[in-house]
Amino acid sequence: MINAKTKLIGLLGHPVEHSFSPIMHNAAFRDKNLNYVYLAFDVLPENLKYVIDGAKAMGIVGFNVTIPHKIEIMKYLDEIDENAKLIGAVNTIKIENNKAVGYNTDGLGARMALEEEIGKKVENKNIIIYGAGGAARAVAFELAKNNNIIIANRTVEKAKNLAEEIREKLNKTEEEVKYSGLDANLDGIDIIINATPIGMYPNVDVKPIVKAEQMHKDMVVMDLIYNPLETVLLKEAKKAGAKAINGLGMLIYQGAIAFEIWTNEKPNIEVMKNAIINHLNLK
Ligand SMILES: NC(=O)c1ccc[n+]([C@@H]2O[C@H](COP(=O)([O-])OP(=O)(O)OC[C@H]3O[C@@H](n4cnc5c(N)ncnc54)[C@H](OP(=O)(O)O)[C@@H]3O)[C@@H](O)[C@H]2O)c1
Known part of the structure; x- marks a missing residue:
């Protein structure tokens, strides 16, 4: 009351x-x-x-x-x-x-959600994060602490700036924190994270940022979007037999x-x- x-x-x-x-x-x-x-x-x-x-x-x-x-x-x-x-x-x-x-609490929140879903600590993984906005920043700073990351963004300059800032603040090398455009090479990637609004309600039927053909069954694919719960990206992940995690x-x-x-x-x-x-x- x-x-x-x-x-x-x-x-x-x-x-x-x-x-x-x-x-x-x-x-x-x-x-x-x-x-x-x-x-x-x-x-x-x-x-x-x-x-x-x-x-x-x-x-x-x-x-x-x-x-x-x-x-x-x-x-x-x-x-x-x-x-x-x-x-x-x-x-x-x-x-x-x-x-x-x-x-x-955004970065740690994302890590806790990811770790709960896969049932273990996320460390020493190769992670690609799409986007370089507010959510991507929080998640990238958190996960770069103990993983290798690539920031992939439509505006490459923003990805470059964020990668450089993370390297400097967390004392990381160019190998540990990379950047790219949206056409990044996914060889060796363990975890894909979408931190762009691509696929968010009401624009749910758009082209996914990564297709099933580029994924494999041992990958983890996390979309930070929670409306809808199953985005185009997560549908692709399921097609590839990868683990799909929504933003909830x-x-x-x-x-x-x-x-x-x-x-x-x-x-x-x-x-x-x-x-x-x-x-x-x-x-
Ligand atoms: N689950 C959660 O708790 C949670 C929390 C926060 C955010 N989110 C979700 O995360 C997403 C991003 O939020 P944000 O706050 O980081 O937004 P933001 O600061 O506006 O950043 C948006 C990012 O997405 C990119 N982008 C936007 N439209 C695009 C398009 N059509 N194609 C390619 N790239 C595009 C932008 O690239 P440019 O730099 O090229 O413009 C930018 O890097 C949203 O969907 C939001 O719902 C979820």
């Missing part, structure tokens, strides 16, 4: 009305009997500067941050954790004792890590997952 003691968590974005985070987090709060509520706030870029001071004044406990505010919000925070600094973007904020601290796990785990940052409690992953699946089925 919402009462005078209810604590507030918010989502900052523009737009926000299609987000699944309120559904997922409110279900998890109810399940744990935590007196919190999660609401989505559509914040125009010119109003972002008022948010953190206002939130401190009102005792708001924390936020998720989404497009287009993940980078801009950083200048209003008191502290940014190492991982978020490395990625250069914040997706989670906790306000405690009048201090706003920024975190980024990343969405849930990045949320689960944020939940723990705000409440110091671990949420029930199944409750979060079912809340989203029920919502997707109802749409």
Whole structure:
């Protein structure tokens, strides 16, 4: 029940009305009997500067941050954790004792989803990541810590810049972190990750970024898209007999890590997952 003691968590974005985070987090709060509520706030870029001071004044406990505010919000925070600094973007904020601290849970969320699906640690693999935007950055910084990666992007210059930044910040060689256009050579690749919106609702019937002929049955193919749950890329993966993983796990785990940052409690992953699946089925 919402009462005078209810604590507030918010989502900052523009737009926000299609987000699944309120559904997922409110279900998890109810399940744990935590007196919190999660609401989505559509914040125009010119109003972002008022948010953190206002939130401190009102005792708001924390936020998720989404497009287009993940980078801009950083200048209003008191502290940014190492991982978020490395990625250069914040997706989670906790306000405690009048201090706003920024975190980024996207990369670790993707790793946890990947490791849960394949049942072991992802290390010493050859991984290609398509895209060089916000999601690709988070995933690439996380996985490059203990794997070889290739960043493949439509705008090759952006892939090059990201690869160079990762090499420099993580002290990696040109062999360990490579870049390419979308026509990358997939010889020796163990894991394919799509971090572009190719195949995302409503443009679901597009040409996949990789075809089944380029895959093999020992490959793992992860699409960060979760709407639809089976994208064109994942259909190709299934045709090739490869392991196909959708973006739902990343969405849930990045949320689960944020939940723990705000409440110091671990949420029930199944409750979060079912809340989203029920919502997707109802749409
Ligand atoms: N599962 C999750 O929790 C989760 C979290 C975050 C994001 N995502 C998903 O990840 C995807 C990317 O999100 P983002 O925030 O990283 O977006 P973003 O910052 O806008 O980056 C988009 C990237 O995709 C590339 N791209 C866009 N349209 C393309 C096209 N038609 N052909 C080839 N490349 C194209 C862009 O290439 P250029 O540089 O050439 O423009 C860019 O590298 C989205 O589908 C999003 O839903 C999932």
